[in-house]
Amino acid sequence: MKTPFNKPYLSGRETFYIEDAVKRGKISGNGVYTQKCQKFFEDKYGFSKCLLTTSCTAALEMAAILVEIEPGDEVIMPSYTFVSTANAFILRGAKIVFADSRSDHPNIDENSLESLITARTKAIVVVHYAGVACHMEPIMALAKQHDLFVIEDAAQAIDSYYTFADGTKKALGSIGHLAAFSFHETKNIISGEGGMLAVNDEQFAKRAEIIWEKGTNRSSFFRGEVDKYGWIDIGSSFLPSEIVAAFLWAQLENLEDIQRKRRAIWEAYHQQLASWALANGIKLPQIPNYATNNGHMFYLICKSLEQRTAVINHLKAHGILAVFHYLSLHKSLFYNERHDGRSLVNSDHFTDVLVRLPLYYELAVEEVIRVLREFKKP
Incomplete structure (x- = not known):
């Protein structure tokens, strides 16, 4: 008898929804299932705006663009993390300033952060290891004090929460300015490959959608908000197909x-x-x-x-x-x-x-x- 480390779970309706997406005649991104999944996350966890992505890596890359990381900027993050956490910011020219983990947990040591902040620091990236919250209250207070962005790498943190000192409870991914989730086959909720950007700061909402759609205002066009769409910003093809979103929807139902x-x-x-x-x-x-x-x-x-x-x-x-x-x-x-x-x-x-x-x-x-x-x- 063999026991693997991981085995992807199919709830039973993944192929049904994929077939339905095909029959609807639209299997490229941002269709019915994409929108259903995004609304699910917004309603259940209080994220201001959600955009499905091809991976958590893609969501982190979007975050790096949104906070306008430029060569010479410094980004603080844990050393004990997956390479995508760093790569997203390296690609924009950032210098990564690695922080240590806590002694009792692989999460970033919040007490080590202030000494790492310089005039060039632009963002702190926290990674909720094993889906367990970093100590977000002091981290957010520190970021506010130094006018820094906080990005949550919540790849492993779906359906997990943080409780503030006053008893307020918030879903991980809803606390920082931006957050990235993973639906890789090793995660709790999967779509094979796949991810999501959660936008919690209104200043990023409109631009996030443009970057998501290859730097165009295509989404606004399909909503009837503009009479044509064009290239208005940098971006890439960050959104997944409806096939991926349909698979994910079956997972979310369960x-x-x-x-x-x-x-x-x-x-x-x-x-x-x-x-x-x-x-x-x-x-x-x-x-x-x-x-x-x-x-x-x-x-x-x-x-x-x-x-x-x-x-x-x-x-x-x-x-x-x-x-x-x-x-x-x-x-x-x-x-x-x-x-x-x-x-x-x-x-x-x-x-x-x-x-x-x-x-x-x-x-x-x-x-x-x-x-x-x-x-x-x-």
Whole structure:
């Protein structure tokens, strides 16, 4: 019996909606299913404006254009993240200033940010690792104090929330000026490839739609707001086809069920591995009191690289695929010589010791038990 790390889940109506999109005679972008998905996110999570994109990477690239990143601008972001987080801003000429993770969580250390701000800093990019919120209240206050934009890389953070000190609860992706989501096949809600830009600052709303449509006011034309459309700004073909949106719509119809199942698997891991982890000096993920758990990922924080390698190899030998995650970007072949030389101890620690366990909708109870059993063998 083999247990993969991930298995894409089809709710059952994906192909039905794809066929319906084809029969409607429009399978290019911004049709009925695109608009249904965008309205779903706006209504459910309070995003001011949503635009589906071909990927989270594309949404981040749109964000970089919208905040007008130029050569010489500095953008602060965690080193422990996927390369797309940085690439979107590198492409516009930015200098990336990498921040360390917290000691207790891979998320960006909010207390390290102020010392990284200079006269050239234009934006802070936060990454909600494993769908767990960064500490957004102090980050937003700091950004306001220094007149900076905040962009949420919410690739893993669908259906997760942050609670402010006054009790106000807001969906991740609705707090910063802009946010990017992923619907890659490894995420909770999928469309194969796919993403979304959430626009929460009104100043970006109109231009975002233009950039999304290759730098034209095509969307305004189809709404009857102008009598012709033309090239009025920079942009690219960021919007996905209706085929992608139709697939996504079937997933969104089953969001509650998907989330319930994923959280149940996460809780089973957390409860059943607690004693084993304590006995072996391994830490389990913790959810801060200001955050919620969307069941995106379950990981272990081992004591050492050697211990992590042993865990991965033991599980692999029994047909269970567990995997490590990011490599610190500040030490990457591409950016190592561009980095300012600061030591980012926590980012490097998570690079060496974090391992992710299988977690997907169709992971049966019997398979979860089998994974847990392997940890309890001597």
